[in-house]
Amino acid sequence: MRKWIYFVKNLILYSSSICGFSGAKNVGISPSGNNFLQLNKNYPLGHKGTIIELPKDNVIFKYVRLRGTWELEESKFLACELQKVEGIKSKVAFLDIGANTGLVALQAINIAGSTAEIFLFEPVPRHAFAISQNLKSLPNTHLNEFALSDKNGEAEIFTDTLNQGNTSLFNSAAPFAEIKTQIKLVDTLEYCNNFLKIFDSFVIKSDTQGMDALILSRIPNWIWQKCECAVIEVWALPEINKKHVEDLLIKIQKFEFIDWTPKSQKKITFHEISEFWLNKSGAQRNLFLS
Numbered sequence: 001m002r003k004w005i006y007f008v009k010n011l012i013l014y015s016s017s018i019c020g021f022s023g024a025k026n027v028g029i030s031p032s033g034n035n036f037l038q039l040n041k042n043y044p045l046g047h048k049g050t051i052i053e054l055p056k057d058n059v060i061f062k063y064v065r066l067r068g069t070w071e072l073e074e075s076k077f078l079a080c081e082l083q084k085v086e087g088i089k090s091k092v093a094f095l096d097i098g099a100n101t102g103l104v105a106l107q108a109i110n111i112a113g114s115t116a117e118i119f120l121f122e123p124v125p126r127h128a129f130a131i132s133q134n135l136k137s138l139p140n141t142h143l144n145e146f147a148l149s150d151k152n153g154e155a156e157i158f159t160d161t162l163n164q165g166n167t168s169l170f171n172s173a174a175p176f177a178e179i180k181t182q183i184k185l186v187d188t189l190e191y192c193n194n195f196l197k198i199f200d201s202f203v204i205k206s207d208t209q210g211m212d213a214l215i216l217s218r219i220p221n222w223i224w225q226k227c228e229c230a231v232i233e234v235w236a237l238p239e240i241n242k243k244h245v246e247d248l249l250i251k252i253q254k255f256e257f258i259d260w261t262p263k264s265q266k267k268i269t270f271h272e273i274s275e276f277w278l279n280k281s282g283a284q285r286n287l288f289l290s
Contacts, residue, residue, distance in 0.1 A: 023066045024052065032129035035061065043068040044075060044107040046137075053133040054101055055126055059163035064103070074205065074231050074286065075107035077262035081229035081290055082112040082203055089201040092116040097148055097215060098208035098233075100165050101130035105205065109138060116140065116203065119196075123147040123157060123183035124167055144191075146184035147208070148215045153185045168209030170239050172282075188218035196223060204230040210237045213244035213277065217251070224251045229290040231262075234273070238280045245277050255289040262288045 024037035035056045041048045045068060054061045064070050078094075086092055092114075096105040099120035109118065117140040122128050128145045135141050147157070147169065158177035160166040166174050196202075202223055206212045212232055230252070249270045252258070258267050273287065 023068045024064060026065065027051070030129065030133065032126055034126060034130050037061070037065055039068055041068065044072065044110050045069060045103065045134075046106075046110065051133070052103075053130040055130070055164040057162055057164045060101070060103070060165045069107065070103040072107060073262060075104050075111060077231060077288055077290075078104070078108040078203055078205060078229065079111035079114070082108060082114045082116055085201045085203070085228040086112070086114060086116065091198060091200045093196060093199040093202050094118045095202060095204045095206075096120045097204070097206040098122070098211075099127070099131060100167070100207070101127050102134045104207075106134055106138070108205075117199070118142065120144065121146065121148050124159065124181055127164070127167070144186075146186045147211070148188040148191065148218070149185040149211070150187065150214055150218055151185060152187050152190070154182060155185055157181050157183050166209060168211070170210040170237055172237055172239065173209040173235065188215050189220060192220055192223055200226065202227045204232075206230070207233040209233070210235045210239065213240055213248050217244045217247040219251070221251060225254065229288075230255075232287040232289070233284060234277050234287050235284040236277055236279045236281045238282075240278060240280075242278055245274055249274060252289060257288070257290045259288055260285050264288075 022040055024039045026035055027038045028036045030036055030053050034053045037052045037054060039046055039048055039050045045052055052064060054064060060070055094116045099122040102120055105118055119142045120131055121144045122131055123146050128143060131143055155169055157167060157169050158171050158174040159179035160174040160176055161178040168174050204227055206216055208215060257265060
């Protein structure tokens with residue numbers, strides 16, 4: 001019965017998108033080889049008629065085509081905190097680490113009506129092309145076409161063809177990856193000290209398919225002390241370094257609310273976070289901090 005309900009629901013969504021009632025319709029291919037989707041009605045991604053550029057895959061592209069949104073829960077959480085902090089602080093920076101095609105940031109900024117400066121970090125050229133299209137209407141956008149790391153250099157990154165949001169420097173995160181790309185790495189601490197010292201407050205979203213503990217532990221304490229909220233993907237991969245997790249957990253102790261869901265008003269223990277992050281199960285969850 002559940003399978004039939006799922007099938008019928010998706011059939012309705014697909015028909016509705018084709019007829020122009022909801023979701024988005026496929027309207028062509030971009031010069032970068034991505035596809036263009038045109039929104040059939042107003043969504044947090046943009047007004048009716050807005051063009052969204054995405055690689056064509058079976059996950060993000062399909063979801064946006066049927067529903068007109070992507071990871072809306074994360075975007076609403078970030079938007080709420082952006083609204084709070086912009087009423088108090090004058091210079092706010094939104095850091096989107098592992099931005100993919102920029103959809104979560106775009107929705108958050110649109111929902112909040114925010115004027116925060118957006119710093120997007122996305123090393124895959126095809127995804128960066130999409131960000132340039134998707135966020136072109138936002139004036140305070142800085143697109144960094146490299147991956148943050150603990151050093152400067154280069155590395156090979158793996159992308160799952162069926163789910164191009166699944167892009168990681170760890171091959172175990174994308175074991176069926178057919179796309180391999182040589183990318184640039186930039187030291188996180190060096191970047192923060194060079195470009196972010198002028199800001200009064202920060203909002204952080206990190207989704208790097210396994211590199212989050214390493215990158216976020218390199219963000220200096222002065223940024224974490226000014227951070228209003230964060231959404232962190234926690235992926236329990238075998239490669240996760242215990243010291244990176246421990247160093248990060250020390251830096252995020254200032255947050256009043258920390259939980260696996262954005263609507264909770266409680267603070268889970270750091271032992272629970274560490275235990276999940278280091279269990280090598282391959283499971284993943286989002287961590288919400290405010």
